Amino acid sequence: MRPRLADVAARAGVSIKTVSNVINDFPHISTQTREKVTAAIEELGYRPNLSARNLAKGRTGVIVLGVPRLDMPYFASLAMQLITAAEAASWWVQIRQTRGERAAELELLAETRQSRIDGMVLSPLRLRESDLAERSGLPLVMLGERRFAAVDHVGIDNAAAAASAVQHLLETGRRRIAVVGGPGRTDRRVVGARATLRAHGLDLPAALHLPVRGVTGRHGEEAMKAFLGSGHPMPEAVFCVTDWLAMGVIRALRLHGFAVPDDVAVMGFDDIPYDLAALPTLSTIAPDREEIARLAVASLRRQEGATAPEVQHTVVGHRLVPRESTAATGPVPTTRR
Amino acid sequence: MRPRLADVAARAGVSIKTVSNVINDFPHISTQTREKVTAAIEELGYRPNLSARNLAKGRTGVIVLGVPRLDMPYFASLAMQLITAAEAASWWVQIRQTRGERAAELELLAETRQSRIDGMVLSPLRLRESDLAERSGLPLVMLGERRFAAVDHVGIDNAAAAASAVQHLLETGRRRIAVVGGPGRTDRRVVGARATLRAHGLDLPAALHLPVRGVTGRHGEEAMKAFLGSGHPMPEAVFCVTDWLAMGVIRALRLHGFAVPDDVAVMGFDDIPYDLAALPTLSTIAPDREEIARLAVASLRRQEGATAPEVQHTVVGHRLVPRESTAATGPVPTTRR
């Protein structure tokens, strides 16, 4: 059978409590005892039983990660990073999908009350500040674009990231720039884009702001199709608030005979792996997901400890990744017909 | 505090054991008592404490799902389905990534010995039959293309699915068909494709079998590029053993001036959400992932109960999903230049 605390204690010639003290890094243990104990642990290959520990401590050992969809590679890789970060805190991660639906997000928030979990990391799309009344004292941290006054938050500076995306488009020679995104979780990105245009003496006319009701390829394609049918003069570049949107936008553009990036440059946001298999490969913004995951777990631990923890909003880094879709002169050939 | 078993028992006026019996669906309980108990459970909102239960039962309450990469939407949605299916058996799913590396897969197999988990669902790419010596008696079920004699397996009939894909290409008028995939996990798909060609009096000449060392867009693009540089006469269609490969193949084709599907039809395998944002949208094979997940969990439960469970290999269904990339006459326009 697996060795237990008692086995380690016997081997080290100390009491159970002493072993427990060593394992939990309690102060006031003589270096000598500590060494004896760690040696015994090593020799026996002892690993604590999490069920027993959690039972004794009154925690469940599980945190929930709520994301819109796991089959969006952005959230998938975020999930993996979170699983890794949570492991260090002896937490299993239960992944839940909200499909971006408000009802599902509220439901998760409500589950906060039944004490079946130790904490929650939530990436909401439709939650409002007032919904947080639903919340209990359970450790909670939000990801994503929206910040809530009363809840910890970890995320990139979306406005700044969008700004650098638009900046990149400007630097590659585009002036007339359309934005696909918002309203919704993508607001900050639209705001950042608009601000940058304005800072350069440009504008985001209503005709060039293409709102979407979702962030998938279909939504991007429909938005761009609607624009193309509107008869407005073409933009030289399109900034999309997600890569998936951008794929749909490119599809619509090409179906209407426009070359990307030669006729229209397209910029995405998220850095998903398929960007590299697309034609053209997609220029994008890459958030530092590992850091986001690390800090989210850190937030939960902090809240777990304190009774009335201070609310913290943390900003993590991002990177601009220029690829073919915004190249100054596109390598994309005509299709032979 | 959360109600405990004892609270329910008191409320129902019975003993703890009786409540436990009801909860665990033991036989021989009078309908009357059962009703009293369920009522009490309802009123108190009782939910069993999993840590306590697992501790008492000697299980950990956790199973591992090992997949190559979670940011491949195929595995992401499989993971979600598995999480749902596992929940019904009171299991948390710990997702682990192997990146398709043999070392990582062996490591997971080895973890089977430390009894930190109750079971494992593994989707291996590089494991060999002989590696299974590493395995302990822990419940284990394999997914994916490869079947192992001594281990439960759940999956679609890859050869048959590949056959129907090739059949579809033949029915849409293509005769000269290339196959991108193998060696490796994709072998069965190549086998199925080859068999179907042969059944139609056709052949898969060596020049038209493009092997790959991975299943990503990059691999597909490189394989197709190499072919295009070889000077061999062009195929009328390409069957790729994954959608991601297909995206890369399409990229290479178009970079060389070929139109899809008008010059060359392309067929994928997996049914990932990005297929719909691609241009052209990708025809593919959609495995029944929900069924795969359900049966994988069922297999673990079966093994958990029995001492020497019979090995079961189970086949689940798949669907052919024809889209633009194999349309008889493609709707893809030329790019305006």
Place this chain on the structure above:
DNA sequence: TTGAAAGCGCTAACAC
């Protein structure tokens, strides 16, 4: 600084 012992909430013999 270390030890003894009482739970944490549930399951499973074993008796009734």
Place this chain on the structure above:
DNA sequence: GTGTTAGCGCTTTCAA
């Protein structure tokens, strides 16, 4: 059919 009770392996007062 139903009740009693001894653990499951760990944490944590409270003494020593």
